[in-house]
Amino acid sequence: MTEATHGTGDEQLAAVGHEASITAGQALLSGLRQPLVAILLLIALCSAITGKPLDGFLMAVVATLLVWDAARSRLSHPGGAAYSSAPGYTAVSGSQGRAYGAGRRRRVLAGIAGLATAGLYASVVGSFSRFSWPATIAVVTVGCLMIAIGWQGPLRRREPLTGRPRRRAWLWGVLLIAGGTSELSSLLQQPHLTTDSYAHPTISALTDPLLASHPGRSVALAGWLLIGSFVVGR
Amino acid sequence: MSSRDLTIVGYLSVLAAGIALQVAALRMPERLPSLGRVFTHVMRTRTGRVGVCVAWAWIGLHFFAR
Numbered sequence: 001m002t003e004a005t006h007g008t009g010d011e012q013l014a015a016v017g018h019e020a021s022i023t024a025g026q027a028l029l030s031g032l033r034q035p036l037v038a039i040l041l042l043i044a045l046c047s048a049i050t051g052k053p054l055d056g057f058l059m060a061v062v063a064t065l066l067v068w069d070a071a072r073s074r075l076s077h078p079g080g081a082a083y084s085s086a087p088g089y090t091a092v093s094g095s096q097g098r099a100y101g102a103g104r105r106r107r108v109l110a111g112i113a114g115l116a117t118a119g120l121y122a123s124v125v126g127s128f129s130r131f132s133w134p135a136t137i138a139v140v141t142v143g144c145l146m147i148a149i150g151w152q153g154p155l156r157r158r159e160p161l162t163g164r165p166r167r168r169a170w171l172w173g174v175l176l177i178a179g180g181t182s183e184l185s186s187l188l189q190q191p192h193l194t195t196d197s198y199a200h201p202t203i204s205a206l207t208d209p210l211l212a213s214h215p216g217r218s219v220a221l222a223g224w225l226l227i228g229s230f231v232v233g234r
Numbered sequence: 235m236s237s238r239d240l241t242i243v244g245y246l247s248v249l250a251a252g253i254a255l256q257v258a259a260l261r262m263p264e265r266l267p268s269l270g271r272v273f274t275h276v277m278r279t280r281t282g283r284v285g286v287c288v289a290w291a292w293i294g295l296h297f298f299a300r
Contacts, residue, residue: 036285043292055295062288066281125298136299143291150287151280161275165267171255172272179248186241199237203245204296211297224294231290234273234283 022074031070037063050193054136062147118225126218130211146228155233 022030031037040063048056121142128135149155161169187193189200196205210216235243252269259266267275277283 034281036281039285040288052296052300054300055292058295059288059292062284066284069280130298131300133300139294139298143294147284147287147291150277150283153280153283154274154277158274159271160278161267161271164265165259165263165271166275168265169267169272169275172252172267172269175248175252175255178251179245182241182244182248200241201238206242206245207297217298220297221294224290224297228290228294230270231273231277231286234270234277234286 024071024075027071027074028067030074031067034066034070037066040066054140058140058143114229118222118229122218122222122225126214126216126221128217130217142225142228146232149232158234 040059044056044059044063046056047053047059121138125135125138128138183202186197186200186202186205190197190202196202196208207220211220255266256269259268259271263271273286277286
C-alpha cells in the first residue's frame with residue numbers, strides 16, 4: 001500500500017471518527033469473501049469445462065470487477081460497512097431516479113421506442129443460427145450493456161420490502177432452490193455433461209425444439225429482453 | 235409415468251407454484267411479496283444488482299451464445 005493511499009484512508013477515518021485502518025490486502029480479501037464472487041468463479045469454471053469458455057470468461061471478468069470495486073470501496077471507507085456501495089432506496093433521492101422525474105409522455109415514447117428496438121433486435125438476432133458468432137456478439141453486447149446499467153444503481157425509486165412481506169420472501173427462495181435442484185438433478189443424470197438425456201431432460205434440452213426455428217428464437221429473445229428490462233428497472 | 239414425464243412435471247410444478255405465488259402476492263401485497271419486490275430487495279446493494287443482472291445475461295449466453 002502506498003503512502004498516498006494511507007493518507008487518503010486516514011483523512012476518511014478522521015472525517016467519520018473511526019480509528020480502524022485496513023491494508024490493500026485486507027481490502028482485496030473483503031472483496032474475495034463476497035459469496036457472489038465465489039458463485040461467479042464457480043460458474044466460470046463449470047462453463048469452461050462444459051465447453052462454454054466465453055461464458056466462463058465473462059463471469060470471471062464480472063467477478064474480478066466486483067472484487068476490485070469492493071476493495072476500492074473498503075479502502076475509501078475503511079470503518080464502514082463491508083460492501084454496499086450501490087445507491088439503495090434512500091440514496092436515490094427525491095425526484096432523482098434517473099427516469100423518475102421524466103414526464104409521462106416522454107416515458108411513453110421511450111417505452112414505445114424501447115419496444116420497437118427490442119422487437120427489431122429479436123427479429124434480426126433470431127434469424128441467426130444458435131451458437132453462431134453473430135448471435136454470440138449480439139447477446140454478449142446486450143448482456144454487457146445491461147450489466148453496466150445495473151452496476152450504476154436503481155433506475156427509479158421503489159418502496160423497500162418491509163414487515164410481513166419481507167419475512168415471507170423465503171417462499172421465492174424455496175422456489176428458486178426447487179427449480180435449481182430439478183435442473184441440477186437432470187444435468188447430473190445425463191450420460192455426459194454435454195450430452196442430453198431423454199429420460200432426464202434439462203430445461204435447455206426441452207427448449208431445443210422451440211429454439212430450432214427463427215420465430216421460436218425471436219420469441220425467446222423477446223422474452224429474454226423483457227425479463228432484462230424488468231430486472232434492470234428494479 | 236416415465237422418468238421424462240416426471241422430470242417435466244417437476245419443472246411445470248415449480249412454474250405453476252411461481253405463478254400462484256405471484257398472483258397471491260399481487261392480490262395480498264400486505265401479506266406476500268411479489269417477485270418484483272423481492273428483486274428490488276435483493277438488488278438494493280451493488281452486489282445484488284450485479285448478481286441478478288449477470289444471472290439474466292448468463293441465460294442469454296447459455297441459450298444463444300457459443
